[in-house]
Amino acid sequence: MRRLLHILCLICLPLSIQAEVIGYGTCGKYGDNVTWVLEDDTLTLSGSGAMQDYNSYLGYNDVPWHDFRERIAEVRIAYGITSIAEGMCYGCEKLQKIDIPNSVVEIGRAAFMYCVGFTAVEIPNSVTKIGMSAFCRCTKLKSVVIPSCVVSIGGSAFARCKELSSIQLPNGLTEIGPSTFTECECLTTITIPEGVTKIGALAFQDCTQLLSVELPSSVKEIGMNAFKGCTNVMDLFCYAVYPPDNDGYLFRVYHTDPIYTILHVPAQSVDDYAAIDPWNKFQDILPIADVAIQDPNSSSKFYYSCNEETKTASVTSGPAKYTDDCVIPKTIRYNGDVYKVREITKYAFMGSKTLKSVTMSDNITEMGKYAFADCVSMTDITFSKYLTEIGDYTFSGCSSLGSVTIPDRVKTIGEGAFADCKNLQSVYLPHNLTTLSCWAFSGCSALKTIRINGTTCVIAENAFDGCVSLEHIYLSTAIVPEADEDAFANANYNATLHVPTEAVDAYKTTAPWCYFKHIVALSEQDDSPYLMTIQYTFNKETMTSTVTKVTTQNTDKAVIPATTEFEGETYRVTVIDMKAFFDNQNLVSIELPEGITEIGIQAFLECSSLTSFIVPNSVKEIKQSAFASCRAMTKCVFGSGVSNIESSVFVNDYDITDIYCLAEKVPSTNREAFFEYLYPRATVHVPAQSLDAYKTTDPWSNFSNIVAIAEGETDGIGPLRLPLNGERSDAIFNLQGQRIKTLQKGLNIVDGKKVWVR
Secondary structure, three states: OHHHHHHHHHHHOOOOOOOOEEEEEEEEOOEEEEEEEEEOOEEEEEEOEOEOOOOHHHOOOOOOOHHHHHHOOEEEEOOOEOEEOOOOOOOOOOOOEEEOOOOOOEEOOOOOOOOOOOOEEEOOOOOOEEOOOOOOOOOOOOEEEOOOOOOEEOOOOOOOOOOOOEEEOOOOOOEEOOOOOOOOOOOOEEEOOOOOOEEOOOOOOOOOOOOEEEEOOOOOEEOOOOOOOOOOOOEEEEOOOOOOEOOOOOOOOOOOOOEEEEEEEOHHHHHHHHHOOOHHHEEEEEEOOOEEEEOOOOOOEEEEEEEOOOOEEEEEOOOOOOOEEEEOOOEEEEOOEEEEEEEEOOOOOOOOOOEEEEEOOOOOOEEOOOOOOOOOOOOEEEOOOOOOEEOOOOOOOOOOOOEEEOOOOOOEEOOOOOOOOOOOOEEEEOOOOOEEOOOOOOOOOOOOEEEEOOOOOEEOOOOOOOOOOOOEEEEOOOOOOEEOOOOOOOOOOOOEEEEOHHHHHHHHOOOOHHHOOEEEEOOOOOOOOOEEEEEEEEEOOOOEEEEEEEEEEOOOEEEOOOEEEEOOEEEEEEEEOOOOOOOOOOOOEEEOOEOEOEEOOOOOOOOOOOOEEEOOOOOOEEOOOOOOOOOOOOEEEEOOOOOEEOOOOEOOOOOOOEEEEOOOOOOEEOOOOEOHHHOOOOEEEEOHHHHHHHHOOOOHHHOOEEEEOOOOOOOOOOOOOOOOOOOOOOOEEOOOOOEOOOOOOEEEEEOOEEEEEO
16 A cells, blocks of 8 residues: 555656756857857857857858757847857757847847748847848848847848848947848838938848838938839938939949939928939939828828918828828918918829728819829728819729719819729719820729710820720710720720710711710710709899899809890899808809899808809999808909998908909998908909009008009909890800700700700
8 A cells, every 4th residue: 555655646746857958068258258058959058248259251160059050949148148149040940039138239240140930039228239141041030129229230130031021220320231131022111210321232122022211311321222123112201401422323223224213302402312313313303291290180190291481281292101091181280370281292192002091171272193093992082172183193003992073173184094993983074074184094994884974075095995894984965075086995895875865876976986886865864964043033113033042963153144034024133142152062153144233141152162253343232241151262353333342251261362343433341341361362453543542441451462453454354244135155055956045944055064944
């Protein structure tokens, strides 16, 4: 029994398995100040002070554990050791873990070269120097954080670390050696800290996934072919005021090669870079944005260039690409001032791979070429309704974009604007469009539906080249649009062309439309005419009428006739009633006839697309807030007959630059007719003989700029005069194509647009 219990006790005792000692010895600079022992697969270094360096000329064969390097999986370095020897772990292919203590100040040359097994390394804050080729060919190393105390990184230190995708360089760094990051094929961005003065030759050679590079203002010299083979770099930000020295080879193999990377430099230095080789080989040199602003109510951070004189801002590109859902604000505050965001500059969002959607404020009026090119994840774009042009290649390569509705005011779509938007399935082209440039929608292989709503649009060659999935094209115009014979080259001619009934034969005999095998008449549900409905009240005693409500659809222009008929009688139109045009936000142009005598309270309130207005000579009174919140208006002309202007005529009309008042006698004007922000900004134009009277009459006298109207100045802007019989100078046609003088009941064609009169 005792023997059995003894055996059981032995079984229950913990077993201690002693590691096998493979080798041991000294490796200190001063002999035994550092010792080593290799137990199984773990190399342990103990002691204090510097290690002995080994000989690269011998291939580091003199490293004491060289013969056992194939089994080393872990290295433990005791606190107190101050250096890691040259070639210490050269060729240790199974090494996966390294413990470097906070006493090490230097990592020697080729210390971990060809260590292809570990994925990350933590370098302590004590290290000041990383030697040449220290981590060269560590092919599985993915990320490195280099501490702030490091002031020197040797050449080829991280060369051919093919999986290195993230590296943080220290602020104390002064130089990046030759070939330091050569062939780091997964590196996508690099920010070089302020203080670096020199970047060595081939420093980033063949970093083929590098998309963006920032060079600090301290950089003075860049070595030969520093970025050779970095074929995907889209943006190079160089903050140096004076162009850094370079031997003429930067990205290129040959000295004369153009550079298509976008160069961003300080605004005051653009001309200097453009004049010096190799910087002048960059095809685009742009000023760096003045400021990056984070909207607290949005996840979007935008970079802006600000114009101090006009107090406007432009969204531009920055070191960080835009991501997720971006909403561009109407205004920003910078250095205590408010700036209107007016423009998206060329290349601003280009290559933002994770950008999902963009919503523009209606303050945006300009958008540069390539602005959104290659935003491959963007599925939705909401345009500003004040855009008049979409530039060359603006949305090219936006392969996730599903549908596009072009704003009504756009007149030009540039070359390749939507080229290779391979997921685009439907397109709406507005009636104001005059130019659809070559290759505009080429390569849109999923495009099924096109709606063309204008007569003046000229469609250039290859505009829809390669649209192989086309199913339907809807044209609302009986006047066949002009199109190049190859506008639909390589597209699907089996698609159905839907056109007005009266124009089917014309389309069937006009190239390239006649190439489509199916040309049919529009059905009622397909046809979307341009409607303008005018409601009136009538005064039988005076035989006059008042416009009480105007409703428009699919048009940006409204024309009020001089007369209207009711129950067989003709009535003169004399009054625009209170809120008659309220919230007609798509109207860009409104024409009133001579004979109107009064414009009512808030008559044109929130006609936010209205750019200018001409008040006829016959108008005597302009009532309160008549043009309030007409935010796009820049010019207003008051006719010669105006005698009374009430309060708040212009409110929130920030962009008005010119007010013409043709009345020789200064109108009786409410002191609050004009808000204070207009006084220093707008110019008032008045008859020369009345100049002094306006300058001395309140509130006109508050304007800083009151000038005399020059002879002939109003010829192009003077009040429109229409005969009282309703005849017009516009081109008006009935559905049979016959020219007529006045609008008829039903459907009319005016300036190529359908106008329905009820």
